[in-house]
Amino acid sequence: MDFDLTEEQSMLRDSVAGYLGGNYKFADRAAAIHSTQGWRPIVWQALANELGVLGVSFPEHLGGFGGGAIENMVLMEELGKVLSLEPFVPTVIIGGGILQRSNHPAASDLIGGVIAGKTIFAFASNEKNGRYNLASVNTVATADGAGWRLNGTKIAVVAAPLATHLIVTARTGGDQRERKGVSVFMVESSRPGITMVPFTRADGLRAADVKFDSVSLGKDDLIGQLDDGLCIVDPVIDEAIAATCGEACGVMRVMLDSTIEYTKQRKQFGVPLSSFQVLQHRMADMFIHLEQAVSITYMANIKVSDPAPRAISAAKVRVGRACRFVGENAVQLHGGMGMSEELAVSHYFKRALVIENEFGSIDHHLARFERLS
């Protein structure tokens, strides 16, 4: 039984924390959100090259350092603390994870591109009326000669405007919500027939609704088995969830710390807010939520490669509840200031809210946990 980071993991954390602490101030992030690009490629290049951490969880034969989920968790917590806008989950975890499991001939090159900071993935799976069901796919890939024609619309695809490549779930057989018949394809974003309506999410991340209009797909664009793409996607999404739980812990830690700091400084009725027992208990409860979230995040990341979908759903539920409690109360205890766009706390709150529903709501994961029990 061991809950300590190894020396290497601690060094990883310290080097990333040191870099981000000096180079990812709240003002830097605000400027990036308002820029045309919407993120900070310079940071991505630093993570790739100077720090060399994008490859930390890939096997050595693919150019990585042979680490795994714990390394990703450590990285994600640090990225969460600065509300990073960069596409770590879609690119490294989802893109990298799907390619690794795929036997695709270009997989190692593409993963090399990810590690070098050159290849950016977005995962296009959400559809209108699909809610959180990965098998709810109406985007269709119709057989066309040796390949297919892709038609349909994916909504709210995070990082789509940044991506060099899109990984798309499309139906090659079966009914609307049937698992069988869902295939996974990869296309470069510039392929003809792909149009995007970009927008900025409530948490500051760029996303897009992506329309595929008779996009030509070749044989080599298929990732994994035809009609059976979800058997690769499911465990990879679980990895994404485990990593996102790590990010959430970073987000919550900052919200708790800043609430403590604020209530110590803010005086009303002649005393600091932090002297009121009601608020002390509230912050104690926020702390409990955070620590429970950290515990279950450790469990999820220790077990994720078993695989352990039930543990992942448990983590997503518990972390989701914690995100909501810590976020809402961080705003409440900052009073009117918590409502302002200028202060950082509301931005952390918004990220925590989006995380709550990312890759499935609390209800979705409660149901999945029960199905797996």
Added chain:
Amino acid sequence: MNLDYTDDENAFREEVREFIAQAYPKELRQAQDSQQGLTKEHTLLWHRVLAEKGWIAPAWPRDLGGTDWTVTQRHIWSQELARADAFELYFFGLSMLGPVLFTFGTEEQKRRFLPDILAGTTWWCQGYSEPGAGSDLASLKTRATRVTGDDGKEYYIVNGQKTWTTLAQYADWGFFLVRTDTEAKPQAGISFLLIDMKSPGVTVNPIITLDGEHEVNDVFLDNVRVPVENLVYEENKGWTCAKALLAHERVGIAGVAQSKRKLEKLYQIAGRAFADNGARLVEDPFFRRKLTELEIDLMALEITELRTLTGEANGRGPGPESSILKICGSEIKQRLQSLAVEAAGADGTDLRPNPEYNLCLTTDGSSGVMGDYLNGRKYTIFGGSNEIQRNIIAKTVLGL
């Protein structure tokens, strides 16, 4: 005991329902439905219709432009407005300053200010909170010093900063709590002063809130000259004016009628949205159960509100039970918003309008269902935070 409305009250309900149906401006309805954002001019469309009918200020005395409706009739009126998704009128003049003026104001002040409030031609903002005076409003520092001007007339010179001033960017005038005595106990040194927002020295700066909207402001007052005729009631007795408003403000904030309408809409939304398995979200027992709990909590709150109003009609209050209404009403509003975001799924992660899911068709709506939820975090903060409201219950009701 009974819960029945009388025949007269039912007839009244029919009358007002029909009036709203035929008189509600179509242009405003279309703008609300499109959720692309509403302008001040939009809101005035409905205001003018009501002003012409004489129904713009039901709570005011008849001779000052009010109706002679009973408390129950006023309640029915607000239920019917909510039922019709009627735009919520800008209330600072109608519901806050108006009552202060007809209770504490001089005849000249009533003559000067009340007609424009009724007509909608003067908009008012409320200058109360300061950066250092939120929950502890009585500690406010904006200073008003009485001087004689070069013209021989008496003025207050006002210096300070108000914050969180709702819609000050549209306001023609503001009613401000200012400090006129720095030696006395805080509450005993405050005055209620009316300030023309076009006065030299008044600067309004936007505060953008977490939903990206410009709803509140900082108001800086830099040597603003205010004629003493703009003092309401007596110098250093402004806290009395402000306190008189508080209980009414809390009842209003509860928003029970609007919440009932929003719950109805939420059921409809859940009936259209799809769950993971392709059934409608309302058939998902876990989502359904949340709606059920909300509906039951709202039923209880509605009766508490009716008890409060009936008490008021019989000359009792509203008293400390107004804190219950504020606490429960605000929490219910937030639960509704939260469930709407939940229903929207991936469609609810940004701040674009989404009329499909947004409950908030009576206000702007332009930042979508997530924007509505984010904006609604204020319900438990403003109007006396819910922590303060619980203190009030503990001290004044429970004697703790």
